Amino acid sequence: MAPSPKEIRRRGLMLVLSSPSGAGKTTISRKLLERDSGITMSVSVTTRPMRPGEVPEVDYYFVDMPRFEQMVEAGELLEHARVFGNCYGTPREKVENALKAGRDVLFDIDWQGTQQLAENARTDLVSIFVLPPSGEELERRLHTRAQDSAEVIAGRMAKASDEISHWAEYDYVIVNNDVEKSVASVQAILNAERLKRTRQVGLSEFVKSVQAAL
Ligand code: 5GP
Numbered sequence: 101m102a103p104s105p106k107e108i109r110r111r112g113l114m115l116v117l118s119s120p121s122g123a124g125k126t127t128i129s130r131k132l133l134e135r136d137s138g139i140t141m142s143v144s145v146t147t148r149p150m151r152p153g154e155v156p157e158v159d160y161y162f163v164d165m166p167r168f169e170q171m172v173e174a175g176e177l178l179e180h181a182r183v184f185g186n187c188y189g190t191p192r193e194k195v196e197n198a199l200k201a202g203r204d205v206l207f208d209i210d211w212q213g214t215q216q217l218a219e220n221a222r223t224d225l226v227s228i229f230v231l232p233p234s235g236e237e238l239e240r241r242l243h244t245r246a247q248d249s250a251e252v253i254a255g256r257m258a259k260a261s262d263e264i265s266h267w268a269e270y271d272y273v274i275v276n277n278d279v280e281k282s283v284a285s286v287q288a289i290l291n292a293e294r295l296k297r298t299r300q301v302g303l304s305e306f307v308k309s310v311q312a313a314l
Contacts, residue, residue, distance in 0.1 A: 109301045112199035113293055114221065115139065116207045116214050116270075117286070119230035120260035122241035124276040128230065129208055131283045136290070139204040142195055145171065148186035161191070179209065179216035184255060188213070199224060204290070211266035218269075226293045228286060229270035233277045 119125040133141055145161040147168050156162055163171070168187050171177050178196075180189030190209065198205050207213070217225050232238035238260060242253050267273055272289055276282045297303065 107302050108306050110202045110294065111224070111299050111301055112201065112203045112205060113226050113299060114195070114199070114205050114207060114217060114224045115286075115290060115293075116209060116217065116225065116227040117230060118209065118211055118214055118227070118263070118266075118270065119276075120232070120238060120263040121256045122238050122260070123230045123232040124241075124279060124282065125208060125230045127279055128276070128282050128286060129206060131279070132286055132290075133206065135283070136287065138294075139206050139290070140198065142190055142205050142207045144188050144190055144209070145177070146186060146188045148184075148188075178220070179213040181210060181212035181216075183210050183212070184252075184259065204294070211263060211269065214266075215269065223298065226272075226289065227270040228272045228274060228289060229267045230282065231264065231267065231273060231275045233275060 117125050117129055129141065133139065143157065143159070143161060145163050145168060147163060147165050148160075150156065150160075150162050154160065165187070168180075168189065171189065171191075172180055176192055177189035178192040180187060182188075188209070190207065190213065195205050207217075209217075214225075214227050218227070232241070239257060242256055242260075274282050274285050293299075
C-alpha cells in the first residue's frame with residue numbers, strides 16, 4: 101500500500117548554542133525550552149564542583165575524574181572537552197534515542213564540543229553562536245554575576261576572547277542586543293531547519309505514491 105503523509109517522519113536535530121560566558125545564552129536556552137515542547141536540553145557530565153542552586157541530573161551529572169575517564173574510554177560520550185580546567189561531555193545514548201524518535205536536542209557546549217559534533221554528526225547539527233552586544237557589556241555582565249569569585253571572573257574574561265574567535269565556525273550568529281528578539285531568531289532558525297528536506301524520513305516513498313496516483 102502507498103504510504104500516507106503520516107509516514108513522513110522527521111529525524112531530530114542537534115541545536116548547539118555557544119557563546120562566551122555572560123553573552124546571554126543560558127537565558128535564551130531557558131526561554132526556548134519553555135516555549136517549544138519539541139526540544140529538550142542535553143544534560144552534560146562534568147567534573148567541576150556543583151554551584152549553589154544547581155540541581156544534579158538537571159543542570160549536570162556531577163562525576164569524579166575516574167568516572168569521567170571511564171565514560172570516555174567506553175565511548176559513552178558523543179563529545180568531550182576540558183573547559184576552565186574541568187572536564188565536560190555529552191552522554192551519547194539519550195541524544196541518539198531522541199534523534200531517532202524525531203525529537204530535537206539543545207546543547208550548551210563550547211566550540212571544542214561543537215567541532216567534534218561537526219566531525220561526527222554534521223548532518224544532524226545546527227550551530228548558533230551568540231555574541232554579546234559589546235565587549236564592555238560582556239565585562240559588566242560577568243562582574244554582576246554573584247555566583248563566581250573574582251578569580252573565576254578574570255579567567256572567564258581571558259577565555260571570552262578565545263571563545264569568540266571561533267564565531268565563524270558556526271552556521272548562524274546572533275548578536276544578543278535584546279533577549280526576546282534573540283529567542284525569536286533561534287526559534288525561526290529551528291523552525292526552518294525542521295523543514296529541511298534531508299531531515300524528512302520516507303519522503304521519497306511519499307512522493308512516489310503521489311506520482312503513482314497521477
Ligand atoms: P559552566 O561550568 O559555566 O556550566 O560551563 C562552562 C563552559 O562549558 C560553557 O561554555 C559551556 O558551554 C561548556 N560546556 C558545558 N557542558 C559541556 C559539554 O558537555 N561539552 C562541552 N564541550 N562543553 C560544555
